[in-house]
Amino acid sequence: MKIAFVGKGGSGKTTLSSLFIRHLAAEGTPVVAVDADINQHLGAALGLDDSEAAALPAMGEHLRLIKDHLRGSNPRIASADTMIKTTPPGEGSRLLRVQEDNPVYDACARPVELDGGTVRLMVTGPFTDADLGVACYHSKTGAVELCLNHLVDGPGEYVVVDMTAGSDSFASGMFTRFDMTFLVAEPTRKGVSVYRQYKDYARDFGVALRVVGNKVQGPDDLDFLRAEVGDDLLVTVGHSDWVRAMEKGRPPRFAALEGSNRLALRTLREAADATYERRDWERYTRQMVHFHLKNARSWGNERTGADLAAQVDPGFVLGESVTAGA
Numbered sequence: 001m002k003i004a005f006v007g008k009g010g011s012g013k014t015t016l017s018s019l020f021i022r023h024l025a026a027e028g029t030p031v032v033a034v035d036a037d038i039n040q041h042l043g044a045a046l047g048l049d050d051s052e053a054a055a056l057p058a059m060g061e062h063l064r065l066i067k068d069h070l071r072g073s074n075p076r077i078a079s080a081d082t083m084i085k086t087t088p089p090g091e092g093s094r095l096l097r098v099q100e101d102n103p104v105y106d107a108c109a110r111p112v113e114l115d116g117g118t119v120r121l122m123v124t125g126p127f128t129d130a131d132l133g134v135a136c137y138h139s140k141t142g143a144v145e146l147c148l149n150h151l152v153d154g155p156g157e158y159v160v161v162d163m164t165a166g167s168d169s170f171a172s173g174m175f176t177r178f179d180m181t182f183l184v185a186e187p188t189r190k191g192v193s194v195y196r197q198y199k200d201y202a203r204d205f206g207v208a209l210r211v212v213g214n215k216v217q218g219p220d221d222l223d224f225l226r227a228e229v230g231d232d233l234l235v236t237v238g239h240s241d242w243v244r245a246m247e248k249g250r251p252p253r254f255a256a257l258e259g260s261n262r263l264a265l266r267t268l269r270e271a272a273d274a275t276y277e278r279r280d281w282e283r284y285t286r287q288m289v290h291f292h293l294k295n296a297r298s299w300g301n302e303r304t305g306a307d308l309a310a311q312v313d314p315g316f317v318l319g320e321s322v323t324a325g326a
Contacts, residue, residue, distance in 0.1 A: 058125020
């Protein structure tokens, strides 16, 4: 299952995504965790110290390797130089699986030991002011999108992505790559503003969106969220002494997390798992192609000097039964 956590900056998005990752690991399920936020804090939230987090390999710095691997023997892709972040797989492409060893994981993923299990952590890499608004910034998140386009996952397997805060997630089609999107919202007007943006933009793409109310302190906060987001409100999370200890770098064992918050995390997993029966790989592939053609026309063809529409394999549909190319 591919799961995104989104929300405005400071909403607690990274904290909740890290708790969810810990919850999955504690239950022994395979997890690939991806930090795709401009502010790279997921490693620290998963217990890495500053030096360990700084030593994580950046996906953006291995973009050539990622492209070379995923291109495989696909005859529609002449070279890695003609691949962009939205390039879809086709016959001959190499696909990624959650539970496998491959050159992409070898270069870009590192194991992180948590209570009850180990997860693979991948990060886009640190962003600087020079990155914002230019091609290299989007190449960093583009590495994540390219991997998601070539990822085949099944039930009981999880890819959890801590997304860029706010509405910048709409800069590409990556917001359509998930089975479930959890939007973390505080009970304030600003807290629900990103929800409205996501809801409006995602409506035409069939994005499964549920709201997680964070920092909810009482009935008034709960009533506010219910009034603003309606039935999209899935669960709420309140104060956590465990999280406070984690933020100080001294988390107790995960089993000590408050019962109400453990129940909330279980609810998130159940909601994500329920989307499996509604998977539509044909729609997923169509959306992939839609955004690729859009990017090709707007900037990709000019930048690569190639007709990127020719990369689309009209007979190819990504799915769990598809085998990887040589």
